[in-house]
Amino acid sequence: MKIRAKSHLKISTQTQQKIAFTFLGIASILVIVPVIVIFVILIQKGLPAINWQFLTAMPRMGMRAGGIFPAIMGTLYLVSGTIVVALPLGVLAAIYLVEYARQNFLTRMIEVAIVNLAGVPSVVYGLFGMGLFVIYLKLGVSIIAGALTLAIMILPVIITSSKEALQSVPRSFREASLALGVSKWQTICCVVLPNALPGILTGTILGISRAAGETAPILFTVAAFYLPRLPKSIFDQCMALPYHLYVLSTQVPNVNPKIQYGTALVLVGIVFLLNLVAIIVRSHIRSKKQW
Amino acid sequence: MSKIETRGLSLFYGNFQALIDVNVQIKEKMITALIGPSGCGKSTFLRTLNRMNDLIDGIRITGEVLIDGENIYGNRTDLVLLRKKVGMVFQRPNSFPLSVFDNVAYGPRIHGSKNKAELEDIVEESLRHVELWDILKDKLDHSALNLSLEQQQRLCIARLVAVTPEVVLMDEPCSALDPVATSKVEELMAELKKQYTILIVTHNMQQAARVSDRTGFMLLGKLLEYGETRQVFTNPKEKKTEEYITGRYG
Ligand SMILES: Nc1ncnc2c1ncn2[C@@H]1O[C@H](COP(=O)(O)OP(=O)(O)OP(=O)(O)O)[C@@H](O)[C@H]1O
Ligand SMILES: [Mg+2]
Numbered sequence: 358m359k360i361r362a363k364s365h366l367k368i369s370t371q372t373q374q375k376i377a378f379t380f381l382g383i384a385s386i387l388v389i390v391p392v393i394v395i396f397v398i399l400i401q402k403g404l405p406a407i408n409w410q411f412l413t414a415m416p417r418m419g420m421r422a423g424g425i426f427p428a429i430m431g432t433l434y435l436v437s438g439t440i441v442v443a444l445p446l447g448v449l450a451a452i453y454l455v456e457y458a459r460q461n462f463l464t465r466m467i468e469v470a471i472v473n474l475a476g477v478p479s480v481v482y483g484l485f486g487m488g489l490f491v492i493y494l495k496l497g498v499s500i501i502a503g504a505l506t507l508a509i510m511i512l513p514v515i516i517t518s519s520k521e522a523l524q525s526v527p528r529s530f531r532e533a534s535l536a537l538g539v540s541k542w543q544t545i546c547c548v549v550l551p552n553a554l555p556g557i558l559t560g561t562i563l564g565i566s567r568a569a570g571e572t573a574p575i576l577f578t579v580a581a582f583y584l585p586r587l588p589k590s591i592f593d594q595c596m597a598l599p600y601h602l603y604v605l606s607t608q609v610p611n612v613n614p615k616i617q618y619g620t621a622l623v624l625v626g627i628v629f630l631l632n633l634v635a636i637i638v639r640s641h642i643r644s645k646k647q648w
Numbered sequence: 649m650s651k652i653e654t655r656g657l658s659l660f661y662g663n664f665q666a667l668i669d670v671n672v673q674i675k676e677k678m679i680t681a682l683i684g685p686s687g688c689g690k691s692t693f694l695r696t697l698n699r700m701n702d703l704i705d706g707i708r709i710t711g712e713v714l715i716d717g718e719n720i721y722g723n724r725t726d727l728v729l730l731r732k733k734v735g736m737v738f739q740r741p742n743s744f745p746l747s748v749f750d751n752v753a754y755g756p757r758i759h760g761s762k763n764k765a766e767l768e769d770i771v772e773e774s775l776r777h778v779e780l781w782d783i784l785k786d787k788l789d790h791s792a793l794n795l796s797l798e799q800q801q802r803l804c805i806a807r808l809v810a811v812t813p814e815v816v817l818m819d820e821p822c823s824a825l826d827p828v829a830t831s832k833v834e835e836l837m838a839e840l841k842k843q844y845t846i847l848i849v850t851h852n853m854q855q856a857a858r859v860s861d862r863t864g865f866m867l868l869g870k871l872l873e874y875g876e877t878r879q880v881f882t883n884p885k886e887k888k889t890e891e892y893i894t895g896r897y898g
Binding site for chain 2 (some may be wrong): 459495527529530532534535536537539540543544547548552
């Protein structure tokens, strides 16, 4: 009798376990299903639109034909501008916070501010950018205003990941360097930064991929509705993929859906590629990291 | 004149006094061992000599530390020069994740030797000094982290030798090594003694007795006894020293 009761119990824990596993499995499948569905649909409907001409030609006939070249280039310009501004600023801020600042009220406030900035909706950044850069600083609707706005948006990501990367460099490296009579700044440049670089790069790429895909921050600061030429300078407007996609889908009647899907595929492809680079960098470094 | 002299040296971590009125004179080109129970302030003392303690928040130091007759806590001290002169070897080998060559060349490069031939000479000489040259001369471009712990510890010493210090501080340099590797590093120390003033912290009584000329016994932040190693080990003046050496302490 006793044994039976026990074995009965055992089966029921096993069943419990099975049920739990099933639910966990379902949950994780539910996570990847949307990703796969989006990719399949985009590829299925967008791939036929993509050819050399689509990628390299100007849009024609009110964007109903031709290519998306200026939008691709505009996004690349914006992304480069964003890196140029956000990377040095973010890394320097992180260096200050990790290596120099003492723990006090001010640094704690800065850290709280960074966390909160990361949660601000992107449209707020867009309006802020318009107010500050476009109107107040009189930069006009321009690449530089857009890049600055995007840079501010991704600064929290870059600062946070750079801080983590700097903190993960072992203290013993710093001590070894300082004990050789190397100054603190030289130690940061020669030992700490090279070892933190992979983490910094990963964070930067993730920030950049977000910047590449956002519409709201560029809406009021840089994006041109229809500008079938390349920008002449950083004070010029430009087209950009996310905004172009929005325009194609909502503002222009009778667009061949092929073009819409093709544009979406190019945008997702760029973002995906950037993320892939981040993943590869990270895993490459992780396999090489020996401390 | 003694190479290192401390006068009334006290150190506080916040409110906790970790060193209490330490007075000592350390002669040039000798090995001085510091022994004492865990937490008595050996590492703290060692780190006052190259001001590595400065990195810690809330630290306060009173008294004087004279190196070659100059107070390193005076306000004219150049930390870079001080730490070039007073080098340090740590408990765990802390080679950089760089090649063997770049590890040794790290200090000289930053201190201004840009010339490749000059660097090559420095690296060779430093590695010879720690008897790694014959083993590593064909592997200079290999990562230092692939070496054995003992070789890494030697490499760290070579990295130090490359910036031509005068004093070498060693904080339990053998605690991560096995007995064979330990005895090799001890031989190296005896060799280095010809050129450098060496201070070593150790928990290993035999090691202190074997390698050192002078021994200091620390207890609860005080330097309780300091003298010739033979005398300290065979005929200690203080009862506490005797108890510690014979293993009867605490
Ligand atoms: N950064 C610090 N802040 C506060 N107290 C500290 C700090 N570092 C060390 N101490 C304290 O100072 C005392 C001396 O520490 P120290 O590391 O010098 O001892 P030690 O003799 O080297 O010990 P061990 O043999 O374990 O290495 C200990 O009581 C320790 O707790
Ligand atoms: Mg110690």
